Amino acid sequence: xxxxxxxxxxxxxxxxxxxxxxxxxxxxxxxxxxxxxxxxxxxxxxxxxxxxxxxxxxxxxxxxxxxxxxxxxxxxxxxxxxxxxxxxxxxxxxxxxxxxxxxxxxxxxxxxxxxxxxxxxxxxxxxxxxxxxxxxxxxxxxxxxxxxxxxxxxxxxxxxxxxxxxxxxxxxxxxxxxxxxxxxxxxxxxxxxxxxxxxxxxxxxxxxxxxxxxxxxxxxxxxxxxxxxxxxxxxxxxxxxxxxxxxxxxxxxxxxxxxxxxxxxxxxxxxxxxxxxxxxxxxxxxxxxxxxxxxxxxxxxxxxxxxxxxxxxxxxxxxxxxxxxxxxxxxxxxxxxxxxxxxxxxxxxxxxxxxxxxxxxxxxxxxxxxxxxxxxxxxxxxxxxxxxxxxxxxxxxxxxxxxxxxxxxxxxxxxxxxxxxxxxxxxxxxxxxxxxxxxxxxxxxxxxxxxxxxxxxxxxxxxxxxxxxxxxxxxxxxxxxxxxxxxxxxxxxxxxxxxxxxxxxxxxxxxxxxxxxxxxxxxxxxxxxxxxxxxxxxxxxxxxxxxxxxxxxxxxxxxxxxxxxxxxxxxxxxxxxxxxxxxxxxxxxxxxxxxxxxxxxxxxxxxxxxxxxxxxxxxxxxxxxxxxxxxxxxxxxxxxxxxxxxxxxxxxxxxxxxxxxxxxxxxxxxxxxxxxxxxxxxxxxxxxxxxxxxxxxxxxxxxxxxxxxxxxxxxxxxxxxxxxxxxxxxxxxx
Numbered sequence: 240x241x242x243x244x245x246x247x248x249x250x251x252x253x254x255x256x257x258x259x260x261x262x263x264x265x266x267x268x269x270x271x272x273x274x275x276x277x278x279x280x281x282x283x284x285x286x287x288x289x290x291x292x293x294x295x296x297x298x299x300x301x302x303x304x305x306x307x308x309x310x311x312x313x314x315x316x317x318x319x320x321x322x323x324x325x326x327x328x329x330x331x332x333x334x335x336x337x338x339x340x341x342x343x344x345x346x347x348x349x350x351x352x353x354x355x356x357x358x359x360x361x362x363x364x365x366x367x368x369x370x371x372x373x374x375x376x377x378x379x380x381x382x383x384x385x386x387x388x389x390x391x392x393x394x395x396x397x398x399x400x401x402x403x404x405x406x407x408x409x410x411x412x413x414x415x416x417x418x419x420x421x422x423x424x425x426x427x428x429x430x431x432x433x434x435x436x437x438x439x440x441x442x443x444x445x446x447x448x449x450x451x452x453x454x455x456x457x458x459x460x461x462x463x464x465x466x467x468x469x470x471x472x473x474x475x476x477x478x479x480x481x482x483x484x485x486x487x488x489x490x491x492x493x494x495x496x497x498x499x500x501x502x503x504x505x506x507x508x509x510x511x512x513x514x515x516x517x518x519x520x521x522x523x524x525x526x527x528x529x530x531x532x533x534x535x536x537x538x539x540x541x542x543x544x545x546x547x548x549x550x551x552x553x554x555x556x557x558x559x560x561x562x563x564x565x566x567x568x569x570x571x572x573x574x575x576x577x578x579x580x581x582x583x584x585x586x587x588x589x590x591x592x593x594x595x596x597x598x599x600x601x602x603x604x605x606x607x608x609x610x611x612x613x614x615x616x617x618x619x620x621x622x623x624x625x626x627x628x629x630x631x632x633x634x635x636x637x638x639x640x641x642x643x644x645x646x647x648x649x650x651x652x653x654x655x656x657x658x659x660x661x662x663x664x665x666x667x668x669x670x671x672x673x674x675x676x677x678x679x680x681x682x683x684x685x686x687x688x689x690x691x692x693x694x695x696x697x698x699x700x701x702x703x704x705x706x707x708x709x710x711x712x713x714x715x716x717x718x719x720x721x722x723x724x725x726x727x728x729x730x731x732x733x734x735x736x737x738x739x740x741x742x743x744x745x746x747x748x749x750x751x752x753x754x755x756x757x758x759x760x761x762x763x764x765x766x767x768x769x770x771x772x773x774x775x776x777x778x779x780x781x782x783x784x785x786x787x788x789x790x791x792x793x794x795x796x797x798x799x800x801x802x803x804x805x806x807x808x809x810x811x812x813x814x815x816x817x818x819x820x821x822x823x824x825x826x827x828x829x830x831x832x833x834x835x836x837x838x839x840x841x842x843x844x845x846x847x848x849x850x851x852x853x854x855x856x857x858x859x860x861x862x863x864x865x866x867x868x869x870x871x872x873x874x875x876x877x878x879x880x881x882x883x884x885x886x887x888x889x890x891x892x893x894x895x896x897x898x899x900x901x902x903x904x905x906x907x908x909x910x911x912x913x914x915x916x917x918x919x920x921x922x923x924x925x926x927x928x929x930x931x932x933x934x935x936x937x938x939x940x941x942x943x944x945x946x947x948x949x950x951x952x953x954x955x956x957x958x959x960x961x962x963x964x965x966x967x968x969x970x971x972x973x
Contacts, residue, residue, distance in 0.1 A: 244268065251367050256304075258898075259297040260364055266290040267357050274350050280338070287335045288854075292896050292905045294331055295957045295967055298324040304371065320366050325915060327359045329959050336909070336962065339890070405687050412680065435585070435641050435656045442574040442587055443643045443652040449572070450548070450647045454530050456485065457550045457563050466493060466552060467560055478504040487571040489538055489545045493552075494521065494562040501561075515564070524549040524562055532648035535569060535597050535608055544569045544607045546597060569607055572598050584636060587654040589645070592621060597650060606633065616640040620651065629658060697725040701732070708736060772801040824862045824950070826973035829904070830855035832865060833893050836872040840880075847880050848888035858895045859902045861970040863950045868970075871946045872906070874939040875966050879908035882964075901952070901969045912960040921956065943968070 244264070251257050270290055273283045302324065305317045334352050460466055465477050478491035482504040491504040498516025500507065507513050515521045520533025533547035545566035552560045572589075588599040594612030611617040614633065619625040620642040629639045638655035645652050700718050707715040716736065717729035775798040783791055833853045837844070844851060861868075876891055883889035887909070895904045913921060922944040924937070947954040947968045958964035 249364055251364075251371050253304075253371055256297075256301060256367060256371055259293065259300075260367070262293055263290065263297065263360065266293065267353075267360065271353055271357065274353050284335075284338045285854075287331075287338050288892065288894050289857075289896060291328075291331045291335050291965070292894055292903065292967070295328060295905070295965060296896070296903045298328060298957070299955050299967070301367070301371070316366075320363065323359065323363055323366075327356060327363065328957055329962075330356045330359065332957075332959060332962060332965075405683060409680070409683050412683070431656060432639075432641075435639075435654050438587065439641050439643050439652055439654045442589070442654070443645045445574045446572070446589060446650065446652065447646045447648070450532060450645075453485075453487075453548055453565070453567065454550065454647070456481075457530075457548060457565060460491075461550060461552045461563055466563070467554055478502055487568055489543050489566040489568040492564045494549070494564045496559070496561060500564070518547070520547045520549055521562070521564075524551065528559070530647070532650065534591050534593070535595055537608070538566055569597060574598070584638075584657045585655065586632065586634075586638070587652070590617065590651050590653065592649055592651065594621075609633070616655075617642075617651075617653070620653075701725060701729055704729075704732065768801060768805045772798065772805055775801050824864060826860050827863050827865050827868055828860050829868070829895065829902070829970075830858040832869055833858060833872055836869045837876065837893075839869075840873060840876060843877065843880060847883065849880050849883070849891060850888060851876065851891045852893070854892070854894045858893070858904070859897050860973045861902055862973045863970055867946045867949070871943050871968070874943050875906040878939055878966075879906065879910055879964070882908075882910040884909070884911055897972060900972060902972055903967055903969050905965055905967050907963065907965040909963040912962055913956060913958040913964055914960055915958075918956050918958065922954065 249260060249264070251260065266286060266289060270283070270286050273286060302321050305320065330352065334349065334356060337349055337352070460477075460481060463477065478493070482488055482491045489505075492500045493502040494500050494515060498514045498518075498521055500513045500515060503513075518533070519536075520531055523533070524531045528551055530551075531549045533549060535544055535546045537543070538545045543566075545568055548565045548567055550563045552563055554560055574587075574589075586599065586601050588606070589597040590611050591597060594610045594614070594617055596606050596609050596611060599606040611633070615630045616628045616632075617640075619628050626642050627639065629637065631637050632640075632655055636655075637658050639658055640653055640655045642651055642653045644650070697718070697720060700720075704715050704717040717732045719726050719729050719733075775794065779791075779794050779798055783794065786794065830853065834855065837851050837853060843849075872893070876893075879891045880889050890909045892907050893904070894907075895902050897903070922940050924941040943966075944954050947970070950970055952969035952971070954966065954968035956964055956966050
């Protein structure tokens with residue numbers, strides 16, 4: 240972990256400055272760790288390059304910000320701070336240069352240099368807190384205090400009064416509607432719960448009554464002599480007649496004590512008595528010696544879902560003779576739900592204590608026989624007696640479930656009402672409330688419209704006119720309608736617009752004429768310049784031997800000057816053609832474009848021995864004109880090659896960093912460098928620092944500046960004489 244760690248104590252109070260500081264501190268820690276650990280050299284170089292690029296961008300932005308501070312008393316302190324910026328950039332650049340060279344034996348020195356950069360950065364961040372944080376913050380606070388005083392001194396406008404009244408009425412209306420909705424919701428929820436419990440009680444009572452009726456009928460049958468002393472030939476007919484009278488039974492049987500079904504209303508499979516000794520309902524009847532309602536199963540004889548009602552048969556002395564077993568056809572067990580106001584997705588049903596479904600009101604998917612044992616609501620009722628709970632059913636619909644036990648069977652009746660039932664009912668019972676609310680809101684809206692139109696409308700139209708003019712719509716005019724004061728202001732605004740429009744037209748005509756003049760002059764000058772060059776060269780070839788040394792020297796001056804003039808005219812023509820107006824920008828892959836630009840300069844790089852590195856991984860996709868951006872990169876690379884050190888191959892690197900909206904691209908070299916006082920001058924047209932010592936006309940960087948500014952960015956340089964330069968420019972991200 241590096242010795243310099245970001246903390247809240249380092250906050251300055253400016254969003255961009257704080258973000259830069261945090262990134263720089265994090266990067267410095269990574270660099271320090273890599274140097275101390277002797278890490279991968281390529282990673283170290285990349286981190287140092289990123290640190291240097293971000294540091295240079297940060298210093299440039301911060302210097303612009305600091306220059307906005309009043310000269311007194313901050314002038315000298317700002318100058319000292321900017322000077323330390325340059326010193327820190329030099330130290331960081333030197334550290335990067337060492338990383339780009341062979342590192343053998345340099346690790347201790349790099350560690351010392353790195354600590355020097357970090358120590359200087361700590362000092363500068365502390366100064367930032369004072370210069371940008373405290374002092375600029377006090378200035379902002381003073382301005383905010385002044386504006387607050389002015390705002391308090393202003394009288395409250397009519398629009399404010401109207402807005403307050405209308406908002407108060409609307410809030411009161413909304414409060415009344417909210418209270419009505421709350422009370423109605425509570426009432427509907429209570430009614431829904433009561434309706435569900437009423438339906439549940441009706442189901443339980445109806446099923447209990449049906450089972451009791453069946454038990455009474457079976458007890459009457461049990462007293463018949465042929466049932467007490469049955470023979471298969473005679474009792475089958477009696478049972479068949481009973482089944483015909485009560486079709487809800489799938490069959491009617493007499494069962495011996497060993498489980499043999501001696502008599503059956505429905506012919507038994509194979510014509511032989513079936514033994515049911517292992518059936519759950521028969522074993523329960525043997526154990527309880529009373530009327531039993533069996534667990535539902537798919538009957539082997541009838542092929543239907545049935546629940547066997549089994550009753551012991553005794554003689555007059557109370558001797559247990561046999562059983563009557565009547566399978567109840569569950570398809571005939573359909574309790575009435577009534578016409579109570581329940582949601583259409585409400586579902587009711589009956590289940591055994593172990594969770595087997597006996598009946599379900601919506602049984603399109605054949606739920607009978609399936610189990611509810613693992614369902615939370617059913618388990619809560621069986622285990623803890625909780626008769627109301629909300630959960631998802633077997634069809635994954637969330638419902639509130641109510642439960643009740645059914646007498647005589649031990650079965651459990653239940654009903655589930657969807658949780659959105661109250662809302663569904665409210666959509667039917669609250670139309671009058673909604674209508675009242677809409678009427679009230681409409682009334683408030685009409686009043687607001689009328690008052691706004693009569694009182695506030697003219698002022699708003701005036702503001703709209705001002706906004707339209709701000710957006711460049713110079714043909715907009717304020718409407719001369721409304722109160723007298725508003726009309727007077729509108730008249731003055733219209734007069735100001737007319738004056739500005741005349742001045743703008745004059746300025747545009749002047750700019751167009753200047754651009755036309757520059758283009759025509761540079762274009763038309765090419766012909767006479769070419770003529771001078773051609774005839775000067777012809778004169779030199781044919782008559783040079785007739786001239787003395789001075790004459791030949793003078794003639795050489797003429798030829799050289801003419802060629803120089805031709806280069807200047809061509810570059811001026813190129814400069815005049817650079818414009819962002821009317822161009823449609825598109826997404827440009829900067830990595831691919833940079834590689835193509837470098838490839839187009841292959842002959843020049845081969846001749847100079849230049850090494851050009853394009854960090855394609857960090858070059859983003861930007862919004863711009865591909866042709867102009869190619870020319871921009873070519874000019875910067877050519878510039879770096881031209882101003883290289885004698886007998887030392889130029890090393891050029893193209894990298895970038897990005898934030899949320901813009902990319903900062905850096906083209907760095909190891910050339911002769913630039914004195915600080917000339918950093919701004921080199922971007923002027925035909926500005927040359929070295930005279931004829933180096934080739935060129937001095938317009939390449941001016942073209943670069945015009946291209947970058949045409950893309951809405953800015954360009955600057957950070958350099959140290961004898962060690963190289965780094966040109967930075969910003970472009971919008973695609």
